Amino acid sequence: MTNGRDRLRELLDAVLDEENTTLGAMASDAFASPYHFARQVTKGAGEAPVAMRRRILLERAAWQLSNEAGVTEVAWTAGYDSVEGFSRAFSRAFGHPPSATPARPKMRWLPAVNGIHFHPPMALWVEGEPRGRPDMDPTSLLVHHDLDDIRELLKLAAGLDEQRYRHRRAGGVVLEWDGPEDSIATVLDHLIRTKEVWLASIEGADQPRRQLDDLPTLVRRLDEIAPRWLDAVHEIDRRGGWGDTLIDALCEPPESFVLGSVLAHVLTYSAHRRVLARQWLRDELPGATVDYGDPIMWLQQRGRP
Template structure:
């Protein structure tokens, strides 16, 4: 959404507690009323006054659900009487304020809604990738960052047992050093790729971490996309690499890799920082902002 439109939406939001009309909103935006109406209507399908009125009703619905009396909600929404508020609310929600306990959001094609306690919910750009794609991409980028940081350190430092007794994955034993954490981050990804694709498992500790990881990461991203596109999360396969062979769902495996991978990678991040490496905070929110 364009920055200017966001400014105009923020203007509407900031006016919710003020006694203003369309002309006053236009004056605050330094536009004529007709120009402001055209801009906002073209982008949202609603005039500034209609958008503001709907957001006030949505906020009132949230307040009513939180126990605010109808008379107070009516005053906060800018209605001169409880009766007028009750009529407007009942038309919008199909129930009177005194009996309402439903959804806060009213139907709106633009997807712009009041977000408690005092904000806006604004839809993102379409086709930006679903949650599976986002989580897989973030995990792989984060591991890649940490392996690069580890490759700049001395082997003796990576082998130091800074976390004696630490168990990160319940069936894999202790991981006291950065070196072992790096190896297991890479090797477990290689193992699961091999299990799903029906390949032989490579021997552990063969080759540098980064090249091995890049190969496994490419395959894992491909596998995750295939599962996502087919909606195959509940499909099962037999992992012949287990002893004895076991059956797993694809969704369970993806969740396992991402969940325990996150535990291990962030433990590794802490050890690398202790060893003097410079790594980012690893927050998916910060990562997402950098990749827009």
């Protein structure tokens, strides 16, 4: 890690910098010798830096040609000294000369052991595993982030005294049937209680009794509901049950809900409540660092790409 950035990403930045047309220039930009630079890139990305740059620039060239750029201009920006040399390299890679590139085709990627490809206008795209990564499914990410973020809000709220924790604010209503949510305490309580209530409906259990909303109790309640909530979501997903209908006899009169819409409902209003809690925590903790609850930053902080 250098300056808080991933070292491999810094190496790739050096490979793809427009000015770094040689291995020596790439290495210098990354503050490494050519030998160690080539070794680090090859070890980290599975492809030698010069070969990677040449391949990605050819992928960019195919995109530029499909958008009606001239062959001479594309050859020059791809780092070739002559149109003839560029045409030979392009033909070997794609199986046809640059002049035969169809207009606006589907993105053309060349085979790559590392899944790293050009993405317009000059960015990178990294392919996932062939069968996908279940932990990168958006539903899974949102469910796990929601629970982790609630825990983060509880930690922040520990910096409040009782008066600020329960300070009432005007207009604090998220959903009418849930009642007022006019303090940090009530919002945090509803973040957890929503899952307790819906999980009871999914499991066919009795309506859960209301519990205290002091911070130690909220932490205990979250510890209890989080693994059960994750297990329920995982089981529904495993059996492909998001289209199943739940007839909730706890409602008066009983109502039916599609399970997929239940999860969407919980995540939607949980996100709203978390934003609301953050806004109020900033007001009450002016000297504290209160982040934005961004799933992108959460994932990066967990060490995931």
